[in-house]
Amino acid sequence: MSLTQIFATRASRMKASEIRELLKLLDQPGIISFAGGIPDPSLFPATEFAAALTRALSDGRAAQSLQYSASEGHAGLRDWIAGQMAAIGVACGRDNILITSGSQQALDYLGKLFLSPGDTALVGWPTYLGALGAFNAYEPRYDRLDAGSNRAPADYAQAASATGGRVKFAYLSPDFANPTGVTLDRAGREALLDLTDALDCAVIEDAAYQALRYDGEPVPPILALEIARKGDIEACRTIYCGSFSKTLSPGLRLGWVCAATPVIRQMVLLKQAGDLHSATLNQIAMLDVAQGFDGHVTRVRALYRARRDALLAALVQHMPAGVTWTQPEGGMFVWVTLPEGMDGATLLERSLAQEKVAFVPGAAFFPDGSGRNTIRLNFSSPTEAMIADGLARLGRLIAAG
């Protein structure tokens, strides 16, 4: 018998992220790519990181920076994050913060913490593909979370019991979501809390893009609204996942979880068993660079705002009738709905061959493979000139039908 035949059943549920595989093909020279979902590297505060790392490795500090450290994370960094959380309405302390290796790791550990096979996770249709990837290993059933659907909690609960489990959490990215760019308004967040209170389940608030708002009024985090309802983070069931990847650097792999202490304590155990702790040196350097967080994020927002504006203007200019798109107030993505019957994957093939323009077909983001007439356009990577040129080509192709 070969070794692969004795893998646990969950191994068969793991598959390569279609997008990551696709990106390997798409980000070729000569192609104008709207396919990526990564920061523009010209924005990375490289000088600041170099200085911070030099300080972290100076005499008297290197012994700590290069050594093992606590599973919960660096105390100073957790304090800084707690301060940032307080500034957006989430009063909390160091014990409410766990440092993770990116928010992807938080999603994996939350799947591990909550999901038994047959349990239900409520997710958007579409939703972030990386979340499905993380949760899939724990063999959940997915049910559709729709803002404003008015579907009764009992209906969710009944459907969940049919596979022998219960609804364990609702997962969503409420601000400028990947892939749609859409923000859930305050009423939608309150309705979600009503639903999850009724279902007695957790909320996983994926806030990866939250700091990247370009205009409009900020909506309080779901966790902030729940604290306003219940008086204290310790009474809350929302688990907030933050990330440094979209603001300072994804290559250092640092994110955090902010939640009630019993959740954090369990996640510390998962972290201890999973990889002991996130890199000590990276945490110390990140705390140092984070002292300039506000100024840096202001520069990030300015660049991405201009690119978003360029993309929205180019869509207006070049898309034929019958094509619609979202109006993101932040983040990195615009979600385009093609005329009924037009297939995003087929369009991509033609687009690559005829126009050398790349994007991600939207069906990949639907747990059930629906949404075939949608595509995701990224605006954090291409320059304004590339956006104008690429959209002219793409519009021509779609108009040709």
Place this chain on the structure above:
Amino acid sequence: MSLTQIFATRASRMKASEIRELLKLLDQPGIISFAGGIPDPSLFPATEFAAALTRALSDGRAAQSLQYSASEGHAGLRDWIAGQMAAIGVACGRDNILITSGSQQALDYLGKLFLSPGDTALVGWPTYLGALGAFNAYEPRYDRLDAGSNRAPADYAQAASATGGRVKFAYLSPDFANPTGVTLDRAGREALLDLTDALDCAVIEDAAYQALRYDGEPVPPILALEIARKGDIEACRTIYCGSFSKTLSPGLRLGWVCAATPVIRQMVLLKQAGDLHSATLNQIAMLDVAQGFDGHVTRVRALYRARRDALLAALVQHMPAGVTWTQPEGGMFVWVTLPEGMDGATLLERSLAQEKVAFVPGAAFFPDGSGRNTIRLNFSSPTEAMIADGLARLGRLIAAG
């Protein structure tokens, strides 16, 4: 219902590592501690890391170093590791290497890949506590792996089927194991391969300490012996887990897995779903610092060899009759067996109170809590003077009974 009541059943199997909790109490000022298991920070190549990180963040390289990167790891670092593996008898290529965030993460992902609830993992009695911590989340049964026990494969298989699973792997650290310091000889490794071939299961070879040999002849890695049997790594069922934590730095959280490509491909999927990839910057800096690996490890070995010698000499000088201990040829630990009936945990209490000497009671390392008359002594952290002083105190206490 509180959130903790809806955690998956596996959450109840997670508990804080007793040792890590103990270490928080033990490594206090004024105490001579043999309890730790961490490198001496004076050995960290801090200057080399600082220079490597400055290079990695220079113009033209920062855009890559701070960006997302491939889940399998940095190609250059994987090539370097493949070269190191070849030098110890494991002919392999880049595709046989996955970069992990320390070997602890490799153990977690291997548990996730192989173990369904009720499956059996063969482990030493005692064994590395962190491995039990990683595997526990996947709800295995443990059975005792004993070099030279001559227990029939059918007996292992039958016992495994009683809990509805099968033997999925044998886990061991064959060189200077944590906690015993014992090395499995070549005959023992061959016998293990006979057993795991008969059981049709994997071998997880935890090589965390393998580079830290102070004397005696190196024994080929189990994976090298299996390649010698079967001709090619692709025909092998041994999965080798390496680490930079004991040689260059634990604080960067980098290790690797070396195995047949179908195993690596599955683990890449787990890595992608788990945390996307290990920190890009850390991998690039590690490859740079690894250019001086041999010279650096020579310095590490010299310091630890002297401390091991000091500890073995002090044991001879100070331990009363009836106390025995291992003679490690490398690593960081000596395993001491106290007179029958003497309890390691009780001794620790008295030792802290009366002599201000700390160590780890051995029972923590046994899946069944046996081994109460054993203790683990670390020699990588205390200086030779502390070793002499500490062992004089400990010997006095044990002699007093």
